Amino acid sequence: MSVKNVVGVLALVLGSVLAAPREFYVDPSRIYTPDDLEELRIAAAYEKCVRTPGCDTTIYSFPQPRVKCQEGAGAEAMMNEMVGVRVGGTGSTCNSMAGEVVWPATGQCVKLLSQGPCPPSEWVKLARSNLTPVCAPRPCDSQDNAVMINGVCRPINQPSPSAPTSCPPTQRLVTNEFGEGECDCVPGTVFYQGTQRCYTPYTQGPCTTGYIIKVVDSGMKGEARCVPNSCPKPNMVRLDQNCQTRDSGEQTTCHDLNSQGPCESGLLRIDNTIAEPLCITTHSIFGTIGPRCSRGSIRDARGRCRTNLAALLRNTPPIVTSRPRLQSDNRQCPPGQVFLAGICLKLAS
Template sequence: MILLHCLACLVAAAMGAVLPPPWADPSQNPCAAEPSGGWQLLYWPDDKKCYRIFQRGYPCPETMELVPRPDRKGSAECACPPGSVRSARDSRCHQLFRLGGPCEDGQYFAPDLDRDDRERWGTCEDPLPCAEKDELFWPKDKRCYRKHSRGPCTEGQLLVPSTMNSLIGDCRCENVPDLATYFWAPTGTCHEHYTMGPCQERGGIFLPGGQCGCDPSLPHFHNGTGKCYQLGGIGPCSPGHQFLVPAGGSKAECTCKEGHIKWFGDGACYRPYTRGPCAAGNMYSVNTTATGMAVGCVDIPCTAGKLYFPGGKGCHRVGTQGPCPAGQIVLFQDTVKTSIEGVSYLGMCGCANSDAAAGTFYSSSAALACKPPAAARKLPQQHDGRGAGASPRRSDALLQPQDPCGHRRGTVAWTDLSCKQLYLQGPCEPGEWVVPDRGKGTRKGRGWKMGKCECRPGFTAVPVPGDANNATACQPPTVTLAKFLNMSDEFNHNHNNHNNNATAHGNDDDGDDDSGNNNGVRTR
């Protein structure tokens, strides 16, 4: 009862802090004064009537809905529902990335990125061919995934050929011959073979027979624990490792993840140029010597806002040209998961007008062609006290990146130098929203900040089971509450059974309990 009361107080406090939307102002929206609707009604100037927000159809076209106009408080406009855009072929709204619709057979409906209209439009595209025969094309990210893998699908579904185009993937799970060996009857879900899948017991994997188990003949078997683990995950290994079959081997072993080096102090693997196992103010350093590789902790070589380039290239401010080829600028490492590995003090070169090449520390102009700024000139290098050959202070505005948001409040710059609205999902995953990145080196120019993705309030970051990169997902509060309630129900169930047994058999004077005291949690 106390917990529920506290939750009710928090909800009430949160509701008290909610600000009304702009169209709730009667001076801007005459319909806001209506007793039957308030802010749920929008004013349509053509007929001077009030209509319910998000109403589909009249006064809008059949496939569009009524929404507040963002640039005019209290005014309404017609727009396509979320996830859909208009087609120039019929001016109707169609779901994005769907086959058919306004498109020819075998084509899919994609966003039209060539149009600069404020209104969103789509275009018909053909699927790109995949390199491997057993791969399927996924229109949303234009990548290919292996058939019968989870790929881009949600948990419990697998990628199968679409019924409208066998080259395009579709996420499904059915107890049909094509998916029979992947089907798990207790939950009606489908899972990849040799993964954790629906298996609850640690050390068991989902086998082709549709059951959870382990066999010593499998490469997934670990001799030390006598259990099986999914390949590519952390398995029985220390942090920073992956459980993989080495080249030429037949059994999986614990090896450092790509880009990580083992620290023999604790046996874990860390990414160089992050804090790693070191104390605050230090970074994990790796140097190749004549006798081998030397690892250790050294002082962070750069001041805040600058990134380190090895090989005598020194420290350079993010967003400047630094030691990069013409047209490229100093960027943060885009392959580092800061929530897991910490902040990387190592810089990389990339284009200011496109995504940088992933996984590279220094990209040559041959490997990464960028459009150089018009009339750009390279100024003489100046010496930085914290590193040789550091970038000078440039007066040339063409070589100094400008704030893409124009110092607008409530916005932050993104890694691709676009502008994102704060506290919306934006480019983030479900359960996340855009927040300012307050880590070292994220402040730019005259104070504008970069953005990052973070779990929304009430959501909890939890590891993704079996993910090779130890990724996390934001778990909604309903799941957390459900787990709490399940534990409470289980505790009450076990507690009642214990009391009933005690009543039926009397007190046990010697204090022994054959069932063991598990505090109401079922042991396995």
């Protein structure tokens, strides 16, 4: 059939469809193409059946309305479901996963590891003593993409395997909230305790067949776990009509990741910050620059990414802190101290 004839058939069928009852859906904003010819033929047959006495309309079925997701659609609802991620400031709400904290003097949001309100050559970091943001000299200021490790500036990229500061496989050096270097998952991956490795969410990863790895929120932290896959294969995600991820239910559809899927712009990808699929044009809706304490990272699994610890400790008695290191009983902290936010804490007696 020539293109001219196909267009003619489309026009005739579409005319019948638009005049049909409301039982089926025609999107007036959708551009129908020759690939949609069979769908429109069924719609026209249904319309004819409706008008024919005794015809059984139940033999016809139609696809659900196509979901159209804007860039970042669904992110706000996801963030609201994550406990402790939102930190209140004056006239604003800070996002702790995106590296934002409340500056005490103004109540405004500032980014960790940025100059913020600090003098030149200084940056904002958390003080270990009370976990509040402070200005401090920026180490390695003369070296781009370097981080302080044991008093020595090291390249932020993975050192050679023989170097003593090398990170385990699937991890890399990052600058943490205290302005120091430590190992954490590569952006876009999440930490699985069972293997001590990082994996891409919604893949099979270390899980058995029929399961995928994804982040499960538990209180003030997020942990990667193996969960049943509700889609036919890994690297897919089920979305509802509001572009929200769902494990099951009607009006939901599985889409391939790293494809256009339901996106009006960008691709359906795993957001590097919240470890969930969104329609995005970059690697995160929170931008590509700046510190992150991503959902499902090693730090998030330890309760460091979504808790305003300074507020929790503000009205407590003085505390004693120390650096965590492996004890003889395999604990992180000395007897009488607890591991919290990357440090060992003990209320002063």
